[in-house]
Amino acid sequence: MNCEVLAISVDSPYTHKVWQETELSKMVPGGLPYPMLSDPAGTIGRLYGVYDEDTGVDVRGRFLIDPEGNLQAYEVLAPAIGRNVGEMIRQVKACKHVLATGEATPAGWEEGKKALRPEPGLSGRVCEIWNPEMAF
Amino acid sequence: MAIQVGKPAPEFEAQAYVNGEIRKVKLSDYRGKFVLLYFYPGDFTFV
Incomplete structure (x- = not known):
């Protein structure tokens, strides 16, 4: 997908190493194939607005950055709420489609579904080519 | 934010x-590619 994954927490690289060796490698053969970054002082978490000063950790934030380095999407969840990996992948695909075609991807868009071409004539006529059932 | x-x-x-x-x-090492950067509260939890 031409998309690199970077994981980051306040843990040290050595803690990441032990976690990889003792637990993650049991879930993913060979361990996680992508870098695990260390943000010991929460500096990077603060830059992205996800560092919790009270608990001293980076909360569950996820950021999609395009090939030019611009932020395209983000989501921040409370620590106890898990993410939807399928939705993250869908957003990468939607972002690629938008950047490659200049089209817009309406709610629920997935590969193969109709995208919209933004133009003045579309205003007030979206209902002719798109309906809410397409969102699911 | x-x-x-x-x-x-x-x-x-x-x-x-x-x-x-x-x-x-560095983030700039990845220019030319999409990057999915995900923060998580800590090792030995779920990510």
């Missing part, structure tokens, strides 16, 4: 554990 969609993502550099070794990783 200072971040905004459509604007440059804040640059950073960090020590990282990658495939058995520890090295520096």
Whole structure:
């Protein structure tokens, strides 16, 4: 997908190493194939607005950055709420489609579904080519 | 929050554990590719 994954927490690289060796490698053969970054002082978490000063950790934030380095999407969840990996992948695909075609991807868009071409004539006529059932 | 969609993502550099070794990783190393950056509260939890 031409998309690199970077994981980051306040843990040290050595803690990441032990976690990889003792637990993650049991879930993913060979361990996680992508870098695990260390943000010991929460500096990077603060830059992205996800560092919790009270608990001293980076909360569950996820950021999609395009090939030019611009932020395209983000989501921040409370620590106890898990993410939807399928939705993250869908957003990468939607972002690629938008950047490659200049089209817009309406709610629920997935590969193969109709995208919209933004133009003045579309205003007030979206209902002719798109309906809410397409969102699911 | 200072971040905004459509604007440059804040640059950073960090020590990282990658495939058995520890090295520096910068966001700008990945220019030309999509990057999914995910924060999580801590090792030995779920991510």
